[in-house]
Amino acid sequence: MNAPGPSGPAGQESRQVAEAAREHEWERESFMRHLFEGRFRLDLIYPAPPPDPDEQARARPFLEALRAFAIRHIDGDRIDREGHIPEEVLDGLRELGAFGIKIPRAYGGLGLSQVTYGRALGIVASRCASTTALLSAHQSIGVPQPLTLFGTEAQKEAYLPRIAKGALSAFALTESDVGSDPANMSSHAEPTPDGDWVLHGEKLWTTNGPRAELMIVMARTPPRPGVRSRRPVTAFIVETAWEGVEVVRECQFMGLKGISNGVIRFNGVRVPSANIVGGEGEGLRLALVTLNTGRLSLPAFCTTAGRAGLEISRRWAAERIQWGRPIGEHEAVAQKLGGIAAEAFAMEAGSELASAMADAKRFDIRLEAALLKLWHSETAWVVANEALQIRGGRGYETADSLRARGETPYPVERAVRDLRINMIFEGTSEIMRLFIAREALDRHVKLAGALLDPDAPLPRRLAAAGRAALHYLWWYPTLWLGWGFWPAHGSFGPLAKHLRFVSRTSRRLSRAFFHRIVRHGPALERRQAVLGRLVDVGAECFLISAACIHAEGLVREDPKNRVAVELADLFCRRARRRVANAFRGLRSNDDVATDRVAKRAMAGDYGWLTRDVGELVLGDLNASSEKR
Ligand SMILES: Cc1cc2nc3c(=O)[nH]c(=O)nc-3n(C[C@H](O)[C@H](O)[C@H](O)COP(=O)(O)OP(=O)(O)OC[C@H]3O[C@@H](n4cnc5c(N)ncnc54)[C@H](O)[C@@H]3O)c2cc1C
Numbered sequence: 001m002n003a004p005g006p007s008g009p010a011g012q013e014s015r016q017v018a019e020a021a022r023e024h025e026w027e028r029e030s031f032m033r034h035l036f037e038g039r040f041r042l043d044l045i046y047p048a049p050p051p052d053p054d055e056q057a058r059a060r061p062f063l064e065a066l067r068a069f070a071i072r073h074i075d076g077d078r079i080d081r082e083g084h085i086p087e088e089v090l091d092g093l094r095e096l097g098a099f100g101i102k103i104p105r106a107y108g109g110l111g112l113s114q115v116t117y118g119r120a121l122g123i124v125a126s127r128c129a130s131t132t133a134l135l136s137a138h139q140s141i142g143v144p145q146p147l148t149l150f151g152t153e154a155q156k157e158a159y160l161p162r163i164a165k166g167a168l169s170a171f172a173l174t175e176s177d178v179g180s181d182p183a184n185m186s187s188h189a190e191p192t193p194d195g196d197w198v199l200h201g202e203k204l205w206t207t208n209g210p211r212a213e214l215m216i217v218m219a220r221t222p223p224r225p226g227v228r229s230r231r232p233v234t235a236f237i238v239e240t241a242w243e244g245v246e247v248v249r250e251c252q253f254m255g256l257k258g259i260s261n262g263v264i265r266f267n268g269v270r271v272p273s274a275n276i277v278g279g280e281g282e283g284l285r286l287a288l289v290t291l292n293t294g295r296l297s298l299p300a301f302c303t304t305a306g307r308a309g310l311e312i313s314r315r316w317a318a319e320r321i322q323w324g325r326p327i328g329e330h331e332a333v334a335q336k337l338g339g340i341a342a343e344a345f346a347m348e349a350g351s352e353l354a355s356a357m358a359d360a361k362r363f364d365i366r367l368e369a370a371l372l373k374l375w376h377s378e379t380a381w382v383v384a385n386e387a388l389q390i391r392g393g394r395g396y397e398t399a400d401s402l403r404a405r406g407e408t409p410y411p412v413e414r415a416v417r418d419l420r421i422n423m424i425f426e427g428t429s430e431i432m433r434l435f436i437a438r439e440a441l442d443r444h445v446k447l448a449g450a451l452l453d454p455d456a457p458l459p460r461r462l463a464a465a466g467r468a469a470l471h472y473l474w475w476y477p478t479l480w481l482g483w484g485f486w487p488a489h490g491s492f493g494p495l496a497k498h499l500r501f502v503s504r505t506s507r508r509l510s511r512a513f514f515h516r517i518v519r520h521g522p523a524l525e526r527r528q529a530v531l532g533r534l535v536d537v538g539a540e541c542f543l544i545s546a547a548c549i550h551a552e553g554l555v556r557e558d559p560k561n562r563v564a565v566e567l568a569d570l571f572c573r574r575a576r577r578r579v580a581n582a583f584r585g586l587r588s589n590d591d592v593a594t595d596r597v598a599k600r601a602m603a604g605d606y607g608w609l610t611r612d613v614g615e616l617v618l619g620d621l622n623a624s625s626e627k628r
Contacts, residue, residue: 021284032367036440038510049360076128079258100164107160118300125301129418130258137207140294142169150278172203232281244269255417302380306344309387349550377422498572
């Protein structure tokens with residue numbers, strides 16, 4: 001059993017590169033790893049890791065000041081219209097310390113937690129997604145995050161204070177042929193006789209790139225003795241003022257109109273070896289580990305989008321009268337609004353819980369962060385789309401146009417444009433599902449990987465067979481035995497049944513993974529639709545757990561608060577239906593038929609269906625590709 005991914009020699013190389021870059025060990029507890037293996041360890045996350053009161057006291061004035069600044073100075077509509085975040089906005093954020101929220105105080109940062117960082121991004125996101133993307137690219141994945149995790153003391157002293165003061169940074173991995181697949185990387189750096197490096201190559205879509213002072217750049221370096229990887233990729237801190245760094249072009253997008261994002265070329269840039277972060281050949285691992293926590297920012301700002309979607313929808317549903325009633329009283333709209341409220345509640349619950357887990361520093365949260373990145377980006381998109389529908393024609397109209405007509409300029413149209421990218425960057429939804437499936441299957445891969453690998457030598461396969469038999473003989477029966485119907489989790493009141501559902505589902509999910517391994521063997525890696533359904537079940541289980549914990553916490557704070565339980569209950573019901581659908585989809589689906597049609601579509605067998613649209617839509621482009 002290999003890491004899930006594409007087949008063929010090129011695919012195999014991509015897989016090997018991804019496999020080499022992943023963290024192989026699980027040194028800390030992982031709630032979701034247990035869950036995927038059939039164990040519901042609620043004790044790990046409940047009670048939720050408590051916040052540090054000292055940190056909270058320091059965070060409060062910062063968040064209040066940020067909120068006041070955001071209301072007064074961050075105008076999302078203007079930034080969207082002008083396609084630029086004014087320098088005064090960045091200066092204001094710098095002054096507040098928003099460029100170094102998590103940078104330790106010893107290096108001039110605010111030294112605040114992941115929870116606070118998420119809340120800060122949420123505040124900015126409620127005004128402007130572009131400014132949030134700038135802050136997030138700068139410090140979720142940009143230079144400070146890998147530097148804090150992997151930097152030497154000298155590197156931290158040299159760069160972190162500068163960044164905390166406001167030196168904007170960027171993260172440059174993507175290239176024209178490197179999107180989801182870093183194996184194709186062509187940017188490269190060669191060592192010079194005096195120990196420096198010379199960097200060549202071109203990076204695509206680097207957020208903040210054209211405005212940044214610093215970048216973390218991934219480039220191939222030659223294999224050398226002592227370097228672990230056979231095709232090493234190394235991470236370099238590059239200063240954009242250095243000779244040879246060129247902004248070739250600024251890119252424009254459907255949304256996030258205010259970000260500065262571009263094609264950056266490195267024309268023989270000389271980089272001191274002191275600027276290698278994490279060691280030679282460790283660049284991809286560094287990028288992956290950086291993203292493991294970095295991915296939590298996206299759920300934080302998606303949560304704001306969900307909450308904003310709820311606020312706008314509820315106001316409009318009550319205000320807009322059609323057919324003699326507020327539209328929210330028509331059941332079709334009520335169904336949407338109730339759904340938005342339930343999903344927004346779970347978004348907040350999941351994001352806060354995973355951030356608290358990150359702050360507790362005793363969890364491995366790679367699975368939770370990836371699951372939330374996937375789930376929140378897709379849910380925020382659904383919520384925004386539903387909110388747009390509730391707003392009707394006004395949902396499709398720009399805020400400027402609404403304002404000009406004297407109407408409340410709810411920025412739903414902008415939100416839909418801005419939110420779409422979340423399913424693409426920092427790992428597309430499809431790649432996130434593969435990543436999560438690989439991590440969920442890790443124990444099986446470790447135990448039976450050689451057994452399922454047709455290229456493995458016989459002695460290795462026999463050894464794997466013995467190990468696997470011993471393990472599965474005791475492990476598999478445990479997946480059928482459990483206390484899932486026992487009246488456990490009584491302190492959760494009416495929500496206890498949902499937690500018991502998660503307990504039963506964790507065993508069912510683990511069995512389903514195991515059955516698919518047995519059934520498909522090494523081919524499981526190519527059954528992405530099957531893996532995707534299993535991953536989605538895992539995500540819903542985490543969100544159900546988070547929603548119940550969140551509601552229980554709210555009721556403990558205020559025993560009169562019954563609406564939190566009602567909201568959590570509705571979310572859990574909806575999530576359970578999605579889980580049931582996913583399991584049903586495992587048994588009965590159209591995967592094979594759909595794959596067959598996709599192959600035919602690629603081969604052009606449906607030319608009669610697309611007829612002239614290629615030429616009409618693509619014009620010259622199509623004509624020239626036809627000629628080729
Ligand atoms: C606005 C914006 C900002 C960005 N900011 C940054 C940044 O700051 N730094 C940076 O380095 N990059 C950045 N990116 C790049 C972004 O991370 C990539 O777009 C993303 O990784 C996907 O790569 P791609 O677009 O080349 O898609 P591709 O990899 O070409 O994928 C195309 C489609 O195929 C699917 N696919 C690909 N491989 C597989 C597979 N094995 N199995 C199943 N499906 C697959 C994908 O999911 C996707 O749906 C940014 C992009 C945008 C648009």
